[in-house]
Amino acid sequence: MSRPDPELFRTRPGNRRRLTPPGEAELDRLAAAGEKSGWLSPLAYNLTISHGHRFVWYRVAKVATRTIRHHCESNGVVLDVDHAMRIRYPLASYADYFTFAFVRDPLDRFVSAWHDKVVDNNYYDFDPATHARMQVVEEFAAWTATHDLAAVPGTDQHLTLQSRMIDLNRVDFIGRLETFDRDFAEVCERIGAPAVPSAPKNQTAPGGRDQQVSAELRALVTQMYRRDYQLFGYSPDQA
Template sequence: MSDPTLFRTRPGNRRRLTPAGEAEVERLAAAGERSGWLSPLAYNLTISHSHRFVWYRVAKVATRTIRHHFESHDVTMDVDHAMRIRYPLAAYADYLTFAFVRDPLDRFVSAWHDKVVDNNYYRFEPDQLERMQTIEEFARWTAAQDLAAVPGTDQHLTLQSRMIDLNRVDLLGRLETFDRDFAEVCQRVGAPAVPTAPKNQTAPGGRDRQVSDELRELVATMYRRDYQVFGYSPDRP
């Protein structure tokens, strides 16, 4: 165990540890890598050993398209659709890690259409389901959830930034530039050409782009971290 008193900052430079402190950090980091310690958080993962990649799956962001493409081109998915698992960091140090994200408002609209309007995925009672046909009502219900809790929050509503190991992701693609970004993934893992369009995208820019101020404000509040981390604008028309 480390001596806690080793961790001090330098006189006159509060941003850097002393040489002894930096050496201890390096020692601990090396020991951690050799031990194959697990990731501190759990993720939804697909892993291919033959093509050496780890895919952090983010629900409602082209997951069916990506999986279908790999499956159709004989890309073995040794860990296929694992849910909420931790993984040994050192074991995958030389694998490509990637994920895809999308505008939080579009993703929320897509989840509402798919899981509420088209299916009663959340098993609302009939009277509640009727109210949820109004997207603002569904947004108010969602706002009562802890969207950073995994497990604990449905994967279709969880913060995208919580579904990705942001400290270890090599390539972060966007649904808005899917063809280009997924082509790069395929090139780097040695898979065939990219498909032409995501299968589970509601429509370019979402089906309900003329949204109410209330909905825009609710989504901006719920997904503030996603907007900040991924650089989307909650005020985009």
């Protein structure tokens, strides 16, 4: 079986989350070849790919995704695979593409998700009584802790472990929201894009909206996201 053409994979003009029929058919063909063939990544990821600028971006929800996408769109960087969700990708096809991701302090990310998806919205479709209870961030953290945060699919992308959303065996560069200007400037230089935007557009800036964090919340988040703390070098005591 020949190496799949990387440019075969594109998302649909009217549905940026799904690949075009030829792209989906090719992934089905590769999957049918069996796991021993090694064509596809063992795990699925949320991917954005540009063939013209030759990069693969492993999108981590709640970590400057809108900022990065807006910068690409505003500066003529065509996103051929725009917002593909939970797909395995052909490894050999993108071996010479630059791969990158951005991460964030796990506690800040969790508080941001809570504000956005619970306080400002009812994204998880809680019943009225439960939604009222979830306005307390510790309650939402206790509910989140009942889920397997490494399960993809299965866990909401805004809560999934950041380390699970990145192909750590193949990523070339991992930037941080806390040093976004510097790190994204390096990404832009690597992919041949114009200069970095001035600041990320996340709803919750680094440091979180809540300056006072309870010991209960800190302990729950540390337990849930222990792997992220360990892999990315964040300290729970400094969140």
